[in-house]
Amino acid sequence: MKLPIALSNRHIHLSAKDIDTLFGAGHALTHFKDLSQPGQYACEEKVDVVGPKGTLKGVRVLGPERGESQLEISLADGFVLGVKAPVRDSGQLEGTPGVKLVGPKGEVELEKGAIVAARHIHMHTEDAEKFNVVDNQRVKIRTFGERAVVFENVLVRVSPKFALEMHVDVEEGNAAGVKNGEMVELIAE
Amino acid sequence: MKLPIALSNRHIHLSAKDIDTLFGAGHALTHFKDLSQPGQYACEEKVDVVGPKGTLKGVRVLGPERGESQLEISLADGFVLGVKAPVRDSGQLEGTPGVKLVGPKGEVELEKGAIVAARHIHMHTEDAEKFNVVDNQRVKIRTFGERAVVFENVLVRVSPKFALEMHVDVEEGNAAGVKNGEMVELIAE
Numbered sequence: 340m341k342l343p344i345a346l347s348n349r350h351i352h353l354s355a356k357d358i359d360t361l362f363g364a365g366h367a368l369t370h371f372k373d374l375s376q377p378g379q380y381a382c383e384e385k386v387d388v389v390g391p392k393g394t395l396k397g398v399r400v401l402g403p404e405r406g407e408s409q410l411e412i413s414l415a416d417g418f419v420l421g422v423k424a425p426v427r428d429s430g431q432l433e434g435t436p437g438v439k440l441v442g443p444k445g446e447v448e449l450e451k452g453a454i455v456a457a458r459h460i461h462m463h464t465e466d467a468e469k470f471n472v473v474d475n476q477r478v479k480i481r482t483f484g485e486r487a488v489v490f491e492n493v494l495v496r497v498s499p500k501f502a503l504e505m506h507v508d509v510e511e512g513n514a515a516g517v518k519n520g521e522m523v524e525l526i527a528e
Numbered sequence: 529m530k531l532p533i534a535l536s537n538r539h540i541h542l543s544a545k546d547i548d549t550l551f552g553a554g555h556a557l558t559h560f561k562d563l564s565q566p567g568q569y570a571c572e573e574k575v576d577v578v579g580p581k582g583t584l585k586g587v588r589v590l591g592p593e594r595g596e597s598q599l600e601i602s603l604a605d606g607f608v609l610g611v612k613a614p615v616r617d618s619g620q621l622e623g624t625p626g627v628k629l630v631g632p633k634g635e636v637e638l639e640k641g642a643i644v645a646a647r648h649i650h651m652h653t654e655d656a657e658k659f660n661v662v663d664n665q666r667v668k669i670r671t672f673g674e675r676a677v678v679f680e681n682v683l684v685r686v687s688p689k690f691a692l693e694m695h696v697d698v699e700e701g702n703a704a705g706v707k708n709g710e711m712v713e714l715i716a717e
Contacts, residue, residue, distance in 0.1 A: 414702040415604070426674050426705065457674070485615050485646070488703075489678035507703075513603040514677075514696075514703035516615065 340470055341522040344482070344505040345375060346512035347456065349412045351386060351398050351440070352405045357449075361386055361442025368402040375504050376461055378403065388412075389439040392421025410438060410453045413510045417455065427454040428494060458511060459494040460525075461501035470525055473497065479526040480505060486516030489526070529659055530711040533671070533694045534564060535701035536645065538601045540575060540587050540629070541594045546638075550575055550631025557591040564693050565650055567592065577601075578628040581610025599627060599642045602699045606644065616643040617683060647700060648683040649714075650690035659714055662686065668715040669694060675705030678715070 358366055362384060369383040384400040388410060395416055409432060410424075417424040422436040437449040460478070462470065472478060474497035480490045493505070505523060507515075517523070547555055551573060558572040573589040577599060584605055598621060599613075606613040611625040626638040649667070651659065661667060663686040669679045682694070694712060696704075706712070 485681055487680040491676040492674055509604065510699040511703040514700040
C-alpha cells in the first residue's frame with residue numbers, strides 16, 4: 340500500500356488581519372502556484388521572520404488566509420531564529436513561541452504560532468477506505484533506498500477535500516533521502 | 529540493547545598537505561576539545577567551504593590529520609554549496625564532488641572529498657560481543673519519542689579503538705527529534 344511523499348519547506352499561513360498589516364489594508368494574496376492539496380496555493384508574497392537570535396529571510400506565504408497565523412519551520416530553522424518551536428499538528432498553537440514578521444508595509448509581533456509541523460498524511464475519504472485507516476489514526480511509513488527509515492507516529496487526516504500525500508519537513512525528507520513524489524509504504528500501527 | 533546517539537554537525541578532516549596550504553607550512557592543528565572517539569578532537573581551526581552556488585563559513589576542522597581531506601556535510605549544506613555530495617561511508621571518496629577551501633593562509637581546490645556521512649555505529653570490540661554483531665554488519669536503530677523513527681541500513685564499525693556511539697547528521701538527528709547522548713535501541717537486521 341503505497342502513497343507519494345512531499346517535503347514541506349518553511350512557510351507561513353497568515354490571518355486576514357496580519358495580511359493587512361504586513362502588505363497593506365485590503366491586500367489580496369497573489370496566487371503563485373497550486374499545491375497538491377485542493378484549494379491550497381503558494382503565494383508571490385514573502386515575509387522575513389525575526390527571532391531573538393536570527394532572521395529567516397523571504398519565508399513563503401501559503402494561501403488562502405487562515406483564522407490564525409501559523410509559521411511552520413524545521414528544528415534547524417528554530418535554532419537559527421532562537422525559538423524552541425514544538426512538534427505540533429497544524430492548528431495546535433497553544434503555548435507555541437511567537438516571532439516577529441516583517442512585510443513590505445508593516446510588522447507583526449505574533450504572540451504564538453511557530454511550530455514544527457508533525458508529519459502527517461492527507462487522505463481523501465476513498466483513499467482511507469482503500470488503506471483501511473480512519474481520521475486521526477497514527478500509522479508507520481517506510482521509505483526506501485540507502486537512507487531508508489520507518490517514520491512512526493504518523494498522523495492520518497481524512498477528508499473529501501484532501502489529495503493522497505504524506506507531508507514531512509525538509510530535515511525528515513533529507514534524513515530519509517527521499518524526493519518529492521517518491522512512493523513510500525504505509526504500515527498499519 | 530541500547531546505545532547513545534550523537535549528531536555530527538558539518539566538519540572537515542584535512543591532510544597534512546592541505547593543513548600546510550590553508551594554515552601555513554608546518555602548522556600543527558590546535559586542540560579545542562576531545563570527541564567521544566578516543567584520539568579524535570575538534571580543533572580551534574575553521575575553514576570556509578566554497579561551492580558553485582554558495583559558501584559555508586567557519587566549518588570546524590577535526591583532528592588528527594588524515595591521509596586525504598574529507599568534508600562531511602548534510603544534504604541541505606550540499607544544496608547551499610551547489611554540490612551533490614553522495615551518502616558515503618567515511619573514506620569512500622571516489623567520484624565525490626570537490627569544493628574550494630579557504631583558510632587564513634591560502635586556498636585549496638579539492639578535486640574530491642565532499643560526502644554526506646552514512647549513519648553508523650562505532651563499537652568497541654567488547655560492545656560488539658554484547659550486541660552480537662560484527663564489523664561491517666548493517667543493523668536497524670529505533671529512536672523514541674514523538675518523532676520516533678527506525679533508521680535502516682546502519683553500518684556497524686568495530687575496533688578496540690572505538691567507543692560505543694551511533695553517529696547521524698543533524699538532519700537525521702532532528703528528523704528523529706533526538707539530542708546528543710540520548711539512548712537508542714539496536715535491532716538486528
